[in-house]
Amino acid sequence: xxxxxxxxxxxxxxxxxxxxxxxxxxxxxxxxxxxxxxADVRERGDAALVELTNRFDQAGVSAETLRLTPxxxxxxxxxxxxxxxxxxxxxxxxxxxxxEKQKPQDxxxxxxxxxxxxxxxxxxxxxxxYVPGGLASYPSSVLMNAVPAKVAGVSRxxxxxxxxKGEINPAILAAAQIAGVTEIYxxxxxxxxxxxxxxxxxxxxxxxxxxxxxxxxxxxKRQVFGQVGIDMIAGPSEVLVIADAxxxxxxxxADLIAQAEHGGGAQSILITTDQRLADAVDREVDRQLALLxxxxxxxxxxxxxxxxxxxxxxxTATTLANRIASxxxxxxxxxxxxLLSAIRHAGAIFLGHHTPEAIGDYVGGxxxxxxxxxxxxxxxxxxxxxxxxxxxxxxxxxxxxxxxxEAAVTIANVEGLDGHGRSISIRLNx
Amino acid sequence: xxxxxxxxxxxxxxxxxxxxxxxxxxxxxxxxxxxxxxADVRERGDAALVELTNRFDQAGVSAETLRLTPxxxxxxxxxxxxxxxxxxxxxxxxxxxxxEKQKPQDxxxxxxxxxxxxxxxxxxxxxxxYVPGGLASYPSSVLMNAVPAKVAGVSRxxxxxxxxKGEINPAILAAAQIAGVTEIYxxxxxxxxxxxxxxxxxxxxxxxxxxxxxxxxxxxKRQVFGQVGIDMIAGPSEVLVIADAxxxxxxxxADLIAQAEHGGGAQSILITTDQRLADAVDREVDRQLALLxxxxxxxxxxxxxxxxxxxxxxxTATTLANRIASxxxxxxxxxxxxLLSAIRHAGAIFLGHHTPEAIGDYVGGxxxxxxxxxxxxxxxxxxxxxxxxxxxxxxxxxxxxxxxxEAAVTIANVEGLDGHGRSISIRLNx
Numbered sequence: 073x074x075x076x077x078x079x080x081x082x083x084x085x086x087x088x089x090x091x092x093x094x095x096x097x098x099x100x101x102x103x104x105x106x107x108x109x110x111a112d113v114r115e116r117g118d119a120a121l122v123e124l125t126n127r128f129d130q131a132g133v134s135a136e137t138l139r140l141t142p143x144x145x146x147x148x149x150x151x152x153x154x155x156x157x158x159x160x161x162x163x164x165x166x167x168x169x170x171x172e173k174q175k176p177q178d179x180x181x182x183x184x185x186x187x188x189x190x191x192x193x194x195x196x197x198x199x200x201x202y203v204p205g206g207l208a209s210y211p212s213s214v215l216m217n218a219v220p221a222k223v224a225g226v227s228r229x230x231x232x233x234x235x236x237k238g239e240i241n242p243a244i245l246a247a248a249q250i251a252g253v254t255e256i257y258x259x260x261x262x263x264x265x266x267x268x269x270x271x272x273x274x275x276x277x278x279x280x281x282x283x284x285x286x287x288x289x290x291x292x293k294r295q296v297f298g299q300v301g302i303d304m305i306a307g308p309s310e311v312l313v314i315a316d317a318x319x320x321x322x323x324x325x326a327d328l329i330a331q332a333e334h335g336g337g338a339q340s341i342l343i344t345t346d347q348r349l350a351d352a353v354d355r356e357v358d359r360q361l362a363l364l365x366x367x368x369x370x371x372x373x374x375x376x377x378x379x380x381x382x383x384x385x386x387x388t389a390t391t392l393a394n395r396i397a398s399x400x401x402x403x404x405x406x407x408x409x410x411l412l413s414a415i416r417h418a419g420a421i422f423l424g425h426h427t428p429e430a431i432g433d434y435v436g437g438x439x440x441x442x443x444x445x446x447x448x449x450x451x452x453x454x455x456x457x458x459x460x461x462x463x464x465x466x467x468x469x470x471x472x473x474x475x476x477x478e479a480a481v482t483i484a485n486v487e488g489l490d491g492h493g494r495s496i497s498i499r500l501n502x
Numbered sequence: 503x504x505x506x507x508x509x510x511x512x513x514x515x516x517x518x519x520x521x522x523x524x525x526x527x528x529x530x531x532x533x534x535x536x537x538x539x540x541a542d543v544r545e546r547g548d549a550a551l552v553e554l555t556n557r558f559d560q561a562g563v564s565a566e567t568l569r570l571t572p573x574x575x576x577x578x579x580x581x582x583x584x585x586x587x588x589x590x591x592x593x594x595x596x597x598x599x600x601x602e603k604q605k606p607q608d609x610x611x612x613x614x615x616x617x618x619x620x621x622x623x624x625x626x627x628x629x630x631x632y633v634p635g636g637l638a639s640y641p642s643s644v645l646m647n648a649v650p651a652k653v654a655g656v657s658r659x660x661x662x663x664x665x666x667k668g669e670i671n672p673a674i675l676a677a678a679q680i681a682g683v684t685e686i687y688x689x690x691x692x693x694x695x696x697x698x699x700x701x702x703x704x705x706x707x708x709x710x711x712x713x714x715x716x717x718x719x720x721x722x723k724r725q726v727f728g729q730v731g732i733d734m735i736a737g738p739s740e741v742l743v744i745a746d747a748x749x750x751x752x753x754x755x756a757d758l759i760a761q762a763e764h765g766g767g768a769q770s771i772l773i774t775t776d777q778r779l780a781d782a783v784d785r786e787v788d789r790q791l792a793l794l795x796x797x798x799x800x801x802x803x804x805x806x807x808x809x810x811x812x813x814x815x816x817x818t819a820t821t822l823a824n825r826i827a828s829x830x831x832x833x834x835x836x837x838x839x840x841l842l843s844a845i846r847h848a849g850a851i852f853l854g855h856h857t858p859e860a861i862g863d864y865v866g867g868x869x870x871x872x873x874x875x876x877x878x879x880x881x882x883x884x885x886x887x888x889x890x891x892x893x894x895x896x897x898x899x900x901x902x903x904x905x906x907x908e909a910a911v912t913i914a915n916v917e918g919l920d921g922h923g924r925s926i927s928i929r930l931n932x
Contacts, residue, residue: 103533155912156912156913156916158909158912159908159909159910159912159913159916160913162909163909163910163913169613170619173609173611174621179603181603183599183867187866187867188853189600189866189867189868191604191885192842192851194846194847196879196880197846197847197879210917211913211916211917212913212917243916243917279879279880280880294724294727297724297727297735298734298735298737298875298877300880301877301880301881304728305727305728307728322928323925323928323929326921326924326925326928327925329921329924329925330919330921330922330924330925332921333919333920333921333922334919360924363924364920364921364924365920366918366920366921370921408897412622412895415893416624416627417624417627417891418893419893419894420893420894420895420896421622421893421894421895421896422896422897423618423895423896423897423898424897424898424899425929426898426899426900426902426903426929427896427897427898427903428903428925428926428929429925430910430914430919430922430923430925430926431896431898431903431906431910431926432894432896433910433914433922434909434910434913434914434922435906435909435910435913436617436619436896436898436906437613437617437619437896438619438894438895438896439894442894443891445728447728447731448891448893449626449627449709449891450626450709450710450730450731450891451731451891452891452892452893453892453893453894455621455892457887461847461873461878461879461880461881461882462882462883462885463845463848463849463850463851463878463882463883464849464850464851464862464868464869464872464883465842465850465851465853465868466850466851466852466853466857466861466862466866466867466868467838467852467853467854467857468853468854468856468857468861468866469854469856470856472856473856473857473858473861476861476865476866478589479588479589479592479593479864479865480589480860480861480863480864480865482585482586482588482589483586483589483590483593483641483642483864483865484860484863484864486586486589486641486673487640487641487642487673488796489760489763489764489860490763490794490795490796491756491759491760491762491763491794491796491800492760492763492860492863492864493860494756494759494760494790494793494794495753495756495757495759495760495858495859495860496858496860496861498752498753498756499753499855499856499858
């Protein structure tokens with residue numbers, strides 16, 4: 073059974089805090105193993121990559137076959153049913169259209185003193201996208217990682233994907249083709265991240281590495297951060313549904329189950345002002361779980377990490393929601409717009425009864441790579457800005473330099489940086 | 503002597519690559535020590551903080567005196583000469599005015615299908631700013647870290663600063679007061695980062711930790727990343743001056759020296775199309791270094807890491823500049839605007855002969871926290887966006903959900919996520 077909490081109960085704060093701080097992932101301490109793998113790839117390049125790939129993935133690759141040929145990509149993509157390719161194309165087009173609107177504007181202006189000030193955005197040159205093999209090998213994730221990079225103007229998008237026993241999900245290839253991925257390598261794990269960050273003769277180094285992965289991939293990203301940029305380190309997925317009496321318990325239950333079926337610590341939480349809805353959803357989840365092919369996985373996740381919280385008001389609901397800072401927040405209420413501004417910490421917000429979170433996973437147009445594990449307190453979902461960087465621009469003429477000089481030299485002196493002060497005063501006509 | 507390169511020489515590529523990959527920092531492997539410190543602070547809270555602070559800083563603090571009182575902050579700030587406080591206020595006002603222009607706009611729209619899509623920006627609740635003690639304890643850095651947070655709307659800004667032997671630079675307190683820092687703690691090192699990330703009874707946890715520090719601070723930031731957000735991990739500062747025959751060798755030399763005087767691996771590079779300028783700058787640096795109080799530090803930095811590169815054209819200069827991806831790029835040329843678009847990777851660009859980099863360190867208005875160690879390939883300087891996060895908004899009605907359902911369910915099925923598909927199809931009136 074999922075836990076049931078009521079904000080009116082005396083021990084609510086204790087139990088809610090325990091829910092917040094509950095650990096949903098086994099934390100594997102793989103830092104030392106990963107450091108050794110990275111050092112090996114840096115030292116031995118392709119030889120290390122091939123050895124590690126054949127050991128971990130039994131993929132039977134050589135340096136010559138690490139990179140998929142254009143022909144094998146095209147063949148794999150073509151083997152995907154036309155309906156699926158059409159759906160991926162629809163998703164791509166909507167994701168692309170939405171992300172186009174995220175492109176930042178350069179801004180250069182001259183202030184009252186005559187100082188030119190500004191910000192200019194440029195694309196990262198080369199990006200590496202990590203795509204997991206096996207269970208969580210999702211074509212939608214390829215789109216969600218590659219399309220913002222493409223929109224940003226990244227010219228080189230290198231994808232790495234492990235191919236256990238040499239096998240690859242052809243839908244991944246179709247998505248990569250649609251998204252405009254420029255190269256694909258059959259390698260995964262920390263060794264793939266190391267190759268992307270430092271380069272080997274076969275895999276040229278990139279500037280930024282994004283995409284989800286297991287504990288080894290996460291540790292590798294943490295270790296190469298600085299050598300390259302990285303995105304968030306993804307944790308288990310999570311949904312918070314806020315519902316009032318207007319919600320349909322069967323629909324809410326379906327959304328809670330959709331999250332739980334990810335397994336691996338995925339969490340579904342319902343907060344509702346309506347006790348009867350709470351009970352009805354509880355029963356509905358149980359009933360619908362039995363209809364699911366992956367019943368066992370989803371049921372285990374729901375029973376271990378699921379929660380139903382009843383509250384006295386929607387105000388209390390949003391207060392709790394901000395403490396949870398969930399990756400996904402559904403507002404399954406009569407007037408979702410009225411709640412919107414009260415939700416300050418969330419990766420994405422889904423408005424009203426007809427917006428199941430799964431629409432955002434695929435074809436809504438917004439990105440499904442979103443901050444997990446309460447990191448929506450400080451982090452954003454993946455977007456175009458993640459593949460661009462801002463350069464400051466500053467320009468003085470003799471008169472504006474003279475106007476700023478005294479304050480600058482005063483601070484330089486108090487900081488003991490005389491050379492800084494001199495670089496300014498030497499330019500003044502006294 | 504700094505190294506001298508010429509792009510026309512046969513071994514140029516080898517020597518330039520060596521310059522690019524040269525290590526400027528001793529990499530201390532302090533990960534294990536830092537992990538133990540973080541675990542200790544998480545377990546024992548203030549007791550660990552006090553013990554570590556008194557051991558490393560001989561600061562003589564107790565849990566009760568870790569936090570500076572408003573009176574001691576005011577007293578310290580008031581002890582700073584009025585001219586310095588006025589200069590810091592000028593810097594603050596200009597930094598604030600420029601960063602106000604970085605505030606992002608929310609964007610919510612309805613697309614052709616009737617889907618509501620959007621991005622909404624909100625501020626991080628609480629930020630921790632690390633300020634080094636000792637040599638690099640700069641009031642300007644307090645402003646550069648705190649002002650963007652304030653402009654973003656961060657309500658709680660907690661500053662940590664080590665006070666070796668109990669001493670603190672009063673200019674730091676003045677800057678904190680001007681910038682609106684809400685609390686100051688006398689603690690530094692990995693223990694300060696741990697306290698900010700996980701909280702203790704005295705220091706409430708924050709959501710994001712920014713600011714430069716030594717190897718222990720850098721390792722701690724890397725380890726707490728995910729629990730809280732972090733900014734870049736700062737490396738030694740660097741400047742690249744691109745100059746043509748119109749440049750004044752004395753001014754260029756002063757700028758190269760200003761960077762070198764940071765010490766600790768700071769690097770100054772000149773690229774010029776003019777052989778005579780190269781020689782003149784070389785002599786001028788030598789002459790001006792002798793005038794500097796910190797001559798030894800700056801001379802050592804210049805001789806160990808400095809470089810003068812002569813090239814055949816400004817095109818070659820910008821090509822090399824993009825490979826260097828310097829923190830600061832000065833365009834000391836006749837027509838800086840003409841070069842601007844060719845510089846794609848740089849933390850900040852300084853236009854023309856009257857814009858020494860030091861102006862940007864203090865009072866230009868742009869931020870001086872910029873990407874180092876070639877990370878301008880993928881990272882931006884600190885700004886308002888670093889203290890905000892973007893929440894996606896998605897809203898369907900029955901008709902737009904129906905329009906999107908088929909593609910979404912198709913992808914859900916190919917990904918083996920039946921529960922995702924069901925959460926959509928259950929809402930359709932068939």
